Amino acid sequence: MAISVHQLDDGAWISVDDARRVSVGELRRLARHDFCGCALADVLVEGFVEVGVDPPDIEARVAGQCIACGESGVTDWLAVGRWLDGEFYPVAPESVHLLRRSDGSPTG
Amino acid sequence: MPSKVEGWKDEVYGAEIRERLFEFAEEGWESIPEDEHDAWFERFKWWGLYHQRDGQESYFMMRIGTPNGVLKPGQLRTVAEVADEYARGPVDNPEFGGAYCDWTTRQSIQLHWIRIEDVPDIFEKLESAGLSTIQACGDSWRNIVGCPVAGKDTHEYVDAWPVAEELHEEFKGNELYENLPRKWKVSVTGCDEGCGQGDINDLAFEPARKELDGEQVRGFNVRVGGGLSRKEPRFAKDIDVFCRPENATDVSAGISALFRDHGDRDNRFNARIKFLMDEWGPEKFRAVLQEEYMDYELPTAGEDLREDYTYNAGTQGEHGDHVGVHAQPDGNYYIGLDVLVGRMGVEDVYELADLAEEYGSGEVRLTQRQNAIVTDVPEESLDALLDEPLLEDYSPDPHPFMRGSIACTGTEFCSLSIVETKNRQVRYARWLKDNVELPAGVEDFHVHLSGCTASCAQPQIADVSLRGMKTRKDGEPVEAFDIGLGGGLGEDPHFADWIAMRVAADEVPGYIANVLAAFEDEREGEESFREFVAARDEEALENLAEPAETDYEDPFMHNTKMTWYPYADEDGMDAKPTPARADGSRIPADD
Numbered sequence: 219m220a221i222s223v224h225q226l227d228d229g230a231w232i233s234v235d236d237a238r239r240v241s242v243g244e245l246r247r248l249a250r251h252d253f254c255g256c257a258l259a260d261v262l263v264e265g266f267v268e269v270g271v272d273p274p275d276i277e278a279r280v281a282g283q284c285i286a287c288g289e290s291g292v293t294d295w296l297a298v299g300r301w302l303d304g305e306f307y308p309v310a311p312e313s314v315h316l317l318r319r320s321d322g323s324p325t326g
Numbered sequence: 327m328p329s330k331v332e333g334w335k336d337e338v339y340g341a342e343i344r345e346r347l348f349e350f351a352e353e354g355w356e357s358i359p360e361d362e363h364d365a366w367f368e369r370f371k372w373w374g375l376y377h378q379r380d381g382q383e384s385y386f387m388m389r390i391g392t393p394n395g396v397l398k399p400g401q402l403r404t405v406a407e408v409a410d411e412y413a414r415g416p417v418d419n420p421e422f423g424g425a426y427c428d429w430t431t432r433q434s435i436q437l438h439w440i441r442i443e444d445v446p447d448i449f450e451k452l453e454s455a456g457l458s459t460i461q462a463c464g465d466s467w468r469n470i471v472g473c474p475v476a477g478k479d480t481h482e483y484v485d486a487w488p489v490a491e492e493l494h495e496e497f498k499g500n501e502l503y504e505n506l507p508r509k510w511k512v513s514v515t516g517c518d519e520g521c522g523q524g525d526i527n528d529l530a531f532e533p534a535r536k537e538l539d540g541e542q543v544r545g546f547n548v549r550v551g552g553g554l555s556r557k558e559p560r561f562a563k564d565i566d567v568f569c570r571p572e573n574a575t576d577v578s579a580g581i582s583a584l585f586r587d588h589g590d591r592d593n594r595f596n597a598r599i600k601f602l603m604d605e606w607g608p609e610k611f612r613a614v615l616q617e618e619y620m621d622y623e624l625p626t627a628g629e630d631l632r633e634d635y636t637y638n639a640g641t642q643g644e645h646g647d648h649v650g651v652h653a654q655p656d657g658n659y660y661i662g663l664d665v666l667v668g669r670m671g672v673e674d675v676y677e678l679a680d681l682a683e684e685y686g687s688g689e690v691r692l693t694q695r696q697n698a699i700v701t702d703v704p705e706e707s708l709d710a711l712l713d714e715p716l717l718e719d720y721s722p723d724p725h726p727f728m729r730g731s732i733a734c735t736g737t738e739f740c741s742l743s744i745v746e747t748k749n750r751q752v753r754y755a756r757w758l759k760d761n762v763e764l765p766a767g768v769e770d771f772h773v774h775l776s777g778c779t780a781s782c783a784q785p786q787i788a789d790v791s792l793r794g795m796k797t798r799k800d801g802e803p804v805e806a807f808d809i810g811l812g813g814g815l816g817e818d819p820h821f822a823d824w825i826a827m828r829v830a831a832d833e834v835p836g837y838i839a840n841v842l843a844a845f846e847d848e849r850e851g852e853e854s855f856r857e858f859v860a861a862r863d864e865e866a867l868e869n870l871a872e873p874a875e876t877d878y879e880d881p882f883m884h885n886t887k888m889t890w891y892p893y894a895d896e897d898g899m900d901a902k903p904t905p906a907r908a909d910g911s912r913i914p915a916d917d
Contacts (some may be wrong), residue, residue: 224364228594228742230742231380235361237360237363238380241379241741242778243885243887244888264778265779267595290557
């Protein structure tokens with residue numbers, strides 16, 4: 219089933235199936251990433267730049283800043299949730315995220 | 327490919343949104359199809375309605391656009407009545423009560439907890455008083471800003487008020503310009519103090535003079551492409567155009583049509599005209615404007631008054647912010663009142679309306695520093711007005727830390743914000759006032775607190791810039807700020823340099839105290855704070871001071887964004903009383 223996924227309000231949140239699901243302001247830990255030099259980046263999500271779907275994952279490229287080293291930038295694709303059987307299941311922000319490059323390959 | 331928002335705008339946008347908005351209001355919140363929520367909420371912005379953040383579904387922020395901040399006699403009372411009757415939420419704000427009005431940094435008014443069912447009644451009440459929410463948000467001409475005492479200012483070189491009124495009349499509800507690629511912010515200023523903040527607007531008219539046809543003409547120079555958002559701040563660029571006051575509408579039409587046609591509709595993050603100016607530069611911009619959009623030869627820029635600018639110019643002696651008692655050219659006076667973080671409880675708004683009617687003409691004006699001004703007060707009434715109890719809370723002679731404080735909406739209501747803002751800035755200002763001595767001669771010290779990179783509190787143009795962040799304290803996420811120093815406007819505007827990063831919110835007052843102590847110890851003579859910062863390199867500034875815990879206590883260190891309302895006793899998302907029907911009862915989730 220096709221679902222609607224988009225970012226709104228200047229990238230403040232992600233809408234999935236026309237409901238607000240994920241907001242800016244969380245810290246997300248990234249492993250195997252190119253975002254900064256930290257082995258485990260601790261990125262404050264300041265905005266959602268792009269959103270997409272790689273079934274069942276709902277993904278986003280995030281504008282943010284690593285609070286461990288201060289590096290700012292935009293991440294590769296990271297899963298923020300899953301769409302399974304008509305339900306959205308968010309990825310817990312405090313979990314460790316693995317990223318996917320824009321060309322589809324895993325990072326690291 | 328045009329963005330999704332552009333697709334929604336293509337279907338319905340502009341004035342025609344109103345009819346559907348009223349149908350939804352008649353039938354209630356639940357009549358808005360769930361799969362059309364995002365599209366309709368994007369469109370409602372055009373009529374000044376902004377759906378509040380996650381946890382506050384079915385409630386809206388309503389913005390009323392007051393050009394140049396002018397509230398004509400009687401209008402403030404109407405605003406108070408609307409706030410009193412319609413802008414009450416499920417839980418009171420601990421500082422400001424159950425109903426309040428926000429004066430914004432764009433001289434507009436914001437009310438919260440508005441229900442869609444009440445919108446037709448509110449519009450009727452506002453419009454019968456000559457007020458409107460039209461284009462207060464959304465992708466079009468926003469509220470026009472300028473010197474708040476235009477037409478009543480001894481500093482005035484050109485009377486900009488008729489120009490601002492004409493632009494407001496021409497471009498609000500004008501279908502040629504109702505759907506732009508992004509927001510369109512315009513400043514029109516005729517005074518020599520620089521308080522119109524033209525440098526940070528998409529389009530700015532600034533006072534200037536030029537000899538044309540053998541005659542000295544007073545008018546405006548034109549700048550384009552300023553703005554502060556998204557860590558991409560820009561000062562507006564001089565496009566080398568002089569404009570007679572009577573040509574301001576034509577020039578504005580040309581420039582906003584250029585933006586309409588050439589702005590980026592594929593990528594909203596690249597859509598503001600500042601990015602087009604980056605790409606083109608002022609010379610190409612002027613050439614395209616002249617060639618494609620103007621039917622007369624644009625004069626080159628005239629002689630400006632920028633060297634006289636005093637507002638936020640990093641100097642001492644003149645504030646330029648219109649707080650205090652000032653003479654008008656007609657022999658009356660205006661009194662600028664300091665409104666800390668721009669928010670007034672509704673009882674105080676009623677009282678302010680009463681005072682304006684009793685002592686002045688009934689007119690009240692709003693400033694870009696979130697303050698209010700009572701105009702047209704005869705000299706013989708000044709003492710009695712200054713003795714009024716309301717002025718103890720909204721002082722015409724405030725302490726510099728109160729006078730210098732600005733804060734945006736923050737996580738209380740805003741989707742974008744990372745941190746709590748207004749109530750925190752109230753606590754910061756009070757603590758600084760009670761605990762920190764400003765160095766000798768320092769009467770202006772601006773601290774602007776913005777919850778995120780959207781920069782609604784204009785943090786980059788303050789002595790101390792606070793931008794919402796997070797950090798970890800004892801391993802736990804806490805609200806924090808990136809801190810910048812030495813920003814401001816004036817003849818040579820300068821964005822703050824970001825110096826202390828990810829400072830936990832409860833250590834910010836201690837940091838500011840330490841910075842000011844270092845400034846006092848190391849400054850040369852009468853050096854201003856901005857000069858002091860400009861004279862030091864990044865390393866020296868980083869070594870200037872350390873964040874510090876003090877006896878300041880911050881009740882908002884936890885993740886306020888993840889609450890449904892930060893000041894509720896039960897603040898977790900699970901406890902949210904939303905979405906709600908018109909009577910306030912919670913609508914249960916389908917599943």
